[in-house]
Amino acid sequence: xxxxxxxxxxxxxxxxxxxxxxxxxxxxxxxxxxxxxxxxxxxxxxxxxxxxxxxxxxxxxxxxxxxxxxxxxxxxxxxxxxxxxxxxxxxxxxxxxxxxxxxxxxxxxxxxxxxxxxxxxxxxxxxxxxxxxxxxxxxxxxxxxxxxxxxxxxxxxxxxxxxxxxxxxxxxxxxxxxxxxxxxxxxxxxxxxxxxxxxxxxxxxxxxxxxxxxxxxxxxxxxxxxxxxxxxxxxxxxxxxxxxxxxxxxxxxxxxxxxxxxxxxxxxxxxxxxxxxxxxxxxxxxxxxxxxxxxxxxxxxxxxxxxxxxxxxxxxxxxxxxxxxxxxxxxxxxxxxxxxxxxxxxxxxxxxxxxxxxxxxxxxxxxxxxxxxxxxxxxxxxxxxxxxxxxxxxxxxxxxxxxxxxxxxxxxxxxxxxxxx
Amino acid sequence: xxxxxxxxxxxxxxxxxxxxxxxxxxxxxxxxxxxxxxxxxxxxxxxxxxxxxxxxxxxxxxxxxxxxxxxxxxxxxxxxxxxxxxxxxxxxxxxxxxxxxxxxxxxxxxxxxxxxxxxxxxxxxxxxxxxxxxxxxxxxxxxxxxxxxxxxxxxxxxxxxxxxxxxxxxxxxxxxxxxxxxxxxxxxxxxxxxxxxxxxxxxxxxxxxxxxxxxxxxxxxxxxxxxxxxxxxxxxxxxxxxxxxxxxxxxxxxxxxxxxxxxxxxxxxxxxxxxxxxxxxxxxxxxxxxxxxxxxxxxxxxxxxxxxxxxxxxxxx
Numbered sequence: 005x006x007x008x009x010x011x012x013x014x015x016x017x018x019x020x021x022x023x024x025x026x027x028x029x030x031x032x033x034x035x036x037x038x039x040x041x042x043x044x045x046x047x048x049x050x051x052x053x054x055x056x057x058x059x060x061x062x063x064x065x066x067x068x069x070x071x072x073x074x075x076x077x078x079x080x081x082x083x084x085x086x087x088x089x090x091x092x093x094x095x096x097x098x099x100x101x102x103x104x105x106x107x108x109x110x111x112x113x114x115x116x117x118x119x120x121x122x123x124x125x126x127x128x129x130x131x132x133x134x135x136x137x138x139x140x141x142x143x144x145x146x147x148x149x150x151x152x153x154x155x156x157x158x159x160x161x162x163x164x165x166x167x168x169x170x171x172x173x174x175x176x177x178x179x180x181x182x183x184x185x186x187x188x189x190x191x192x193x194x195x196x197x198x199x200x201x202x203x204x205x206x207x208x209x210x211x212x213x214x215x216x217x218x219x220x221x222x223x224x225x226x227x228x229x230x231x232x233x234x235x236x237x238x239x240x241x242x243x244x245x246x247x248x249x250x251x252x253x254x255x256x257x258x259x260x261x262x263x264x265x266x267x268x269x270x271x272x273x274x275x276x277x278x279x280x281x282x283x284x285x286x287x288x289x290x291x292x293x294x295x296x297x298x299x300x301x302x303x304x305x306x307x308x309x310x311x312x313x314x315x316x317x318x319x320x321x322x323x324x325x326x327x328x329x330x331x332x333x334x335x336x337x338x339x340x341x342x343x344x345x346x347x348x349x350x351x352x353x354x355x356x357x358x359x360x361x362x363x364x365x366x367x368x369x370x371x372x373x374x375x376x377x378x379x380x381x382x383x384x385x386x387x388x389x390x391x392x393x394x395x396x397x398x399x400x401x402x403x404x405x406x407x408x409x410x411x412x413x414x415x416x417x418x419x420x421x422x423x424x425x
Numbered sequence: 426x427x428x429x430x431x432x433x434x435x436x437x438x439x440x441x442x443x444x445x446x447x448x449x450x451x452x453x454x455x456x457x458x459x460x461x462x463x464x465x466x467x468x469x470x471x472x473x474x475x476x477x478x479x480x481x482x483x484x485x486x487x488x489x490x491x492x493x494x495x496x497x498x499x500x501x502x503x504x505x506x507x508x509x510x511x512x513x514x515x516x517x518x519x520x521x522x523x524x525x526x527x528x529x530x531x532x533x534x535x536x537x538x539x540x541x542x543x544x545x546x547x548x549x550x551x552x553x554x555x556x557x558x559x560x561x562x563x564x565x566x567x568x569x570x571x572x573x574x575x576x577x578x579x580x581x582x583x584x585x586x587x588x589x590x591x592x593x594x595x596x597x598x599x600x601x602x603x604x605x606x607x608x609x610x611x612x613x614x615x616x617x618x619x620x621x622x623x624x625x626x627x628x629x630x631x632x633x634x635x636x637x638x639x640x641x642x643x644x645x646x647x648x649x650x651x652x653x654x655x656x657x658x659x660x661x662x663x664x665x666x667x668x669x670x671x672x673x674x675x676x677x678x679x680x681x682x683x684x685x686x687x688x689x690x691x692x693x694x695x696x697x698x699x700x701x702x703x704x705x706x707x708x709x710x711x712x713x714x715x716x717x718x719x720x721x722x723x724x725x726x727x728x729x730x731x732x733x734x735x736x737x738x739x740x741x742x
Contacts, residue, residue: 072706072707076706079467079706083467100468100470101468101709103470104467104468104469104470104491105467105468105709106467135470196601246579246580248598249598249601249602250579251578251579251598251600251601252578255578383469383470384468384469384708386468386707386708386709387708394692397601397603397690398603401596401598401601401602401603403603423472423474423476423490424469424470424472424490
């Protein structure tokens with residue numbers, strides 16, 4: 005009797021030793037999504053698949069409401085000395101705020117040249133920040149759920165009117181004008197959070213509102229002012245879109261689907277819904293430039309790694325990042341969640357070929373990526389964005405003219421940005 | 426010894442509450458007071474620069490644009506000086522909050538009283554009317570704001586359609602137009618609060634003695650006279666109570682602003698608490714956010730003390 009107890013004890017000790025020898029590393033990831041989304045099922049599926057292939061790693065998704073909530077939570081937890089997650093999905097444009105606040109770490113030690121070179125270049129435009137001031141930017145984020153602005157057009161309505169897909173500003177305006185009826189808007193441009201949809205117009209006019217620098221903006225540039233004047237002309241001259249500020253981001257895809265808008269400008273994130281629900285032929289393209297060409301802007305969230313995590317966790321987290329952004333996953337993520345496939349080699353996979361043959365619009369969307377300009381991101385982004393938005397909205401509300409508004413925005417922005425130089 | 430021996434029991438009994446208050450109310454209050462004297466912009470890199478920080482009373486010298494370092498009461502000096510950025514924001518926000526309070530509190534109380542009179546009758550189906558008027562109260566502010574976002578939609582939104590029916594031809598972008606956005610917030614708050622305050626009036630009305638009204642009827646008093654001379658004076662306590670919670674509530678409202686006007690209008694519709702959120706989380710100007718919080722705490726504290734003195738006095742009468 006006594007002996008058997010001893011045997012049991014020894015076995016227990018041995019067992020405990022074995023368990024502690026292969027201690028599991030937990031990789032927690034803050035993810036911006038409401039809990040009742042099918043996205044959570046996809047992500048949990050990825051985590052299960054990864055854990056079944058890799059012993060000793062536990063992947064824990066921690067879902068938060070939106071990008072802002074994830075950022076606030078990470079900042080608050082880090083500041084209060086709590087347990088920070090290993091990874092977080094946050095806006096690509098928040099890179100400066102996050103690095104300056106010392107809550108994220110450089111990925112230079114992890115990311116190989118080969119790995120990075122397979123990403124479609126446009127997605128990395130907001131991933132580098134020369135924080136240490138040595139002249140070359142450090143990598144701080146890896147593209148994950150990315151989108152662009154697209155022009156969605158109702159091909160049936162265009163064909164009925166004998167019109168072609170617009171290829172420059174003049175055609176965009178006249179086409180939208182021709183398609184406008186009492187029951188239908190020619191084009192809808194949700195502009196209550198204006199910078200993002202404005203960027204393709206500015207770029208199409210000849211000048212993006214930002215460069216690669218973190219302290220430079222081009223608000224009062226002649227081309228940028230011209231782009232804003234074109235927005236105003238769309239309703240003042242052409243009557244091709246509703247007057248002034250349009251707070252209809254959420255309604256626009258529905259209006260496009262039920263035929264009450266012939267064209268809309270919207271995120272590529274709406275492509276999935278529109279493909280699934282459109283009972284007419286439609287196409288997507290970039291936004292035509294002033295004198296031709298096609299323009300868009302990148303958007304969406306990247307994977308960041310927290311500062312202040314131990315080496316084992318950091319390595320485990322990076323291994324998962326590489327797995328999660330492998331071409332097989334980025335294509336699967338694109339097909340199921342509607343974001344872009346971010347890896348060049350993903351486009352050669354059978355899964356992608358089959359998907360794009362079935363849905364030609366995803367290839368049309370893909371064709372816009374090369375013309376995507378860098379999304380608006382500078383130091384003190386919250387302040388600078390407020391300044392730009394206030395002036396654009398004032399112009400759309402008819403309170404001032406584009407040239408003086410953009411001059412004002414430039415002056416205010418420079419007075420803040422100058423302290424970072 | 427005439428003095429009673431010390432009895433520790435009452436103190437022991439309030440100890441748990443006291444610890445809670447010290448830990449979660451008193452300590453954070455002093456913490457905020459201390460941190461309102463610290464310049465700290467965690468979203469800025471550590472860069473040395475010759476700067477006067479644009480805060481009054483701070484000597485120009487080379488220092489980090491990030492912080493943290495002590496600036497004393499510079500944020501308060503800046504706030505009360507309208508020629509500084511902080512002062513401009515502070516005056517605008519306090520003006521907005523004052524306008525918001527002055528409009529929403531009396532209007533929702535008046536509506537609440539009228540609603541209470543309306544449903545304080547024994548007519549068939551009155552239960553339904555009570556539910557309908559009380560219903561907005563049960564909704565979380567976020568849902569209420571989301572519903573109103575739809576009502577406020579230009580062209581086909583219910584609110585704009587109704588206004589057009591009555592001949593309104595002005596701007597319809599209620600949550601984006603700088604002249605309208607604050608009224609948009611007021612409308613949602615009134616819609617939501619009137620039903621809540623109605624419940625207090627209804628309870629008060631049902632507790633009033635019938636015999637006074639019968640006596641008034643015998644004297645030939647009109648409906649209006651009875652309301653003005655009997656009902657309202659008797660409900661004085663209820664009105665005072667509602668006024669207090671309405672004013673405190675007006676300072677605490679933020680949810681609907683986050684849904685309706687969040688970053689869409691800059692300044693014109695920002696309420697105090699909303700501005701604190703903006704400064705603290707979006708712009709990450711910690712010192713200014715803490716200084717604004719101190720102002721808010723002080724205002725609410727003053728208000729509570731005045732209210733306490735007033736109600737104590739009326740108790741003595």
